[in-house]
Amino acid sequence: MEKELWKGNEAIAEAAIRAGCDCFFGYPITPQSEVPEYLSLHMPQHGKTFVQAESEVAAINMVYGAAGSGMRAMTSSSSPGVSLKQEGITYLAGAELPAVIVNCMRGGPGLGTIQPAQGDYFQATRGGGNGDYRTVVLAPSNIQEAVDFVQEAFDIADQYRNPVVVLADGLIGQMMEPIEWHDVPKRKLPAKDWATTGRKGRDHHNIINSLYIDPNECDDFNAHLAKKYQLIKENEVRWDTKDTDDAELLITAYGTPARIVLTALEQLRAAGVKAGLFRPISLWPFPEKPLHDLAGQSHIKAILDVEMSIDGQMIDDVRLGVEGQKPISYLGHAGGVIPTVDEMVEAGKKALKEAE
Amino acid sequence: MKKEIIISGFGGQGGLAIGKNLAEAGMAEGMNVTWAPSYGPEMRGGTANCSVVLSDKPVGSPIFNHPTELIAMNEPSLEKFEAGVVPGGIVFVNSSVVTDKVSRPDLTAYYIPCAEIADEVGNPKVGNMVMLGAYVAATKVLKTETIEVMIHEMFTGAKAKLVPLNIEAFHRGMACIR
Numbered sequence: 001m002e003k004e005l006w007k008g009n010e011a012i013a014e015a016a017i018r019a020g021c022d023c024f025f026g027y028p029i030t031p032q033s034e035v036p037e038y039l040s041l042h043m044p045q046h047g048k049t050f051v052q053a054e055s056e057v058a059a060i061n062m063v064y065g066a067a068g069s070g071m072r073a074m075t076s077s078s079s080p081g082v083s084l085k086q087e088g089i090t091y092l093a094g095a096e097l098p099a100v101i102v103n104c105m106r107g108g109p110g111l112g113t114i115q116p117a118q119g120d121y122f123q124a125t126r127g128g129g130n131g132d133y134r135t136v137v138l139a140p141s142n143i144q145e146a147v148d149f150v151q152e153a154f155d156i157a158d159q160y161r162n163p164v165v166v167l168a169d170g171l172i173g174q175m176m177e178p179i180e181w182h183d184v185p186k187r188k189l190p191a192k193d194w195a196t197t198g199r200k201g202r203d204h205h206n207i208i209n210s211l212y213i214d215p216n217e218c219d220d221f222n223a224h225l226a227k228k229y230q231l232i233k234e235n236e237v238r239w240d241t242k243d244t245d246d247a248e249l250l251i252t253a254y255g256t257p258a259r260i261v262l263t264a265l266e267q268l269r270a271a272g273v274k275a276g277l278f279r280p281i282s283l284w285p286f287p288e289k290p291l292h293d294l295a296g297q298s299h300i301k302a303i304l305d306v307e308m309s310i311d312g313q314m315i316d317d318v319r320l321g322v323e324g325q326k327p328i329s330y331l332g333h334a335g336g337v338i339p340t341v342d343e344m345v346e347a348g349k350k351a352l353k354e355a356e
Numbered sequence: 357m358k359k360e361i362i363i364s365g366f367g368g369q370g371g372l373a374i375g376k377n378l379a380e381a382g383m384a385e386g387m388n389v390t391w392a393p394s395y396g397p398e399m400r401g402g403t404a405n406c407s408v409v410l411s412d413k414p415v416g417s418p419i420f421n422h423p424t425e426l427i428a429m430n431e432p433s434l435e436k437f438e439a440g441v442v443p444g445g446i447v448f449v450n451s452s453v454v455t456d457k458v459s460r461p462d463l464t465a466y467y468i469p470c471a472e473i474a475d476e477v478g479n480p481k482v483g484n485m486v487m488l489g490a491y492v493a494a495t496k497v498l499k500t501e502t503i504e505v506m507i508h509e510m511f512t513g514a515k516a517k518l519v520p521l522n523i524e525a526f527h528r529g530m531a532c533i534r
Binding site: 003030171175177178262264266338341 | 380396414415419
């Protein structure tokens with residue numbers, strides 16, 4: 001298949017169209033503005049709906065409405081904008097509506113900076129909104145993955161009637177890389193017989209709601225959600241590894257830092273350090289058991305977590321997975337500064353030395 | 357083979373386009389490539405740069421501190437990036453704009469009068485194509501024909517008349533390297 005050079009944000013937008021996205025609602029913010037820009041031109045050409053909403057809050061509530069009527073709906077934004085959408089996301093989860101939310105993370109907190117960062121890990125994996133809900137979170141490490149995951153995210157959302165977050169960062173959004181538009185496996189999806197598309201001869205109206213006045217009903221509904229989340233945990237855990245078979249130093253990283261680690265691994269190996277990478281792809285559900293099993297291997301001496309976050313956020317999940325079997329150290333920057341290969345090599349050597 | 361190239365200049369000088377051309381041509385020759393721009397307020401009137409990787413292996417980091425080659429389209433770019441170039445690396449200087457010389461003796465420096473050559477060719481906009489020619493001739497990392505095919509694909513329809521102009525600018529840039 002022929003490779004094409006695509007900018008990350010435009011590729012994400014095109015992927016949504018190819019996944020059959022019916023409606024996109026968004027609001028511009030750097031570094032993801034090329035997503036709505038591209039869709040504003042191309043969605044109408046495909047007979048689909050593009051709306052630049054008056055705000056991020058409006059956009060996510062338009063997603064709620066469209067998803068409730070059975071449409072494939074998506075919004076995208078960057079960190080401060082995704083914060084504004086959190087109320088809408090918990091309502092989507094509470095009403096069990098499928099939707100895709102793309103976050104091209106930038107530095108924070110607050111307005112922060114427009115450069116790449118990963119400070120929204122907690123928000124994405126713990127739920128920035130209220131209540132006991134979860135969103136599936138997929139973290140691409142390059143543009144090909146961003147394209148594949150966006151397409152699959154629509155299927156995952158429909159399969160489980162749950163919002164799915166594609167958690168990218170400013171670098172993935174802004175850079176260009178060759179990709180292939182190969183066929184992403186399509187899932188067998190249940191009919192959307194719950195959608196508010198009119199009564200159509202049924203004996204009841206479909207109602208989309210997240211309000212339960214009776215606490216027992218609300219408790220039952222939460223138990224139902226918990227069962228669904230358990231199913232997702234069983235079926236949707238994803239991760240990747242590189243050079244871990246004999247690794248003494250195990251680096252954990254996701255997204256952009258994970259691809260930079262690949263270069264650091266080459267340099268570490270050239271310097272005689274047996275280093276490998278464990279890369280979570282689904283941040284929720286987190287690949288806890290695979291990490292636990294790998295960390296338990298006797299050849300692993302030390303673990304280094306690398307993130308674009310000042311003290312680390314994913315490192316909490318890494319600790320839960322590793323369960324104290326091996327020492328864990330950390331390297332990270334926030335505020336739009338990207339950890340360098342040199343820093344990773346140095347931190348990796350130091351982590352290994354301290355473990356010995 | 358792995359080339360890590362920084363191209364830097366004022367917005368409008370075509371620096372980001374040179375980077376994109378290198379990435380496109382590298383991809384056409386089956387290489388693994390990435391193009392990563394600096395983005396932010398500096399792009400509005402100030403200096404913008406991009407990082408390009410051309411490699412025979414999959415690209416890990418798309419950004420780097422030590423380029424194998426630097427293309428400096430303006431003075432601040434030379435000031436900012438010269439120190440980071442790998443020992444023995446190459447610096448291409450747009451001498452139409454930059455009066456400073458490369459100070460490190462270990463670097464190979466080429467001074468390319470992009471604007472003058474572009475004017476001679478007949479269009480001030482093709483200065484970046486001149487620089488692309490210089491890069492290709494000096495590094496031999498890409499085939500001349502690949503660039504020519506790419507130029508044909510870039511300018512089609514009403515713009516097809518710009519093809520000979522751009523190819524001439526490219527060859528004039530190549531001729532600067534002896």
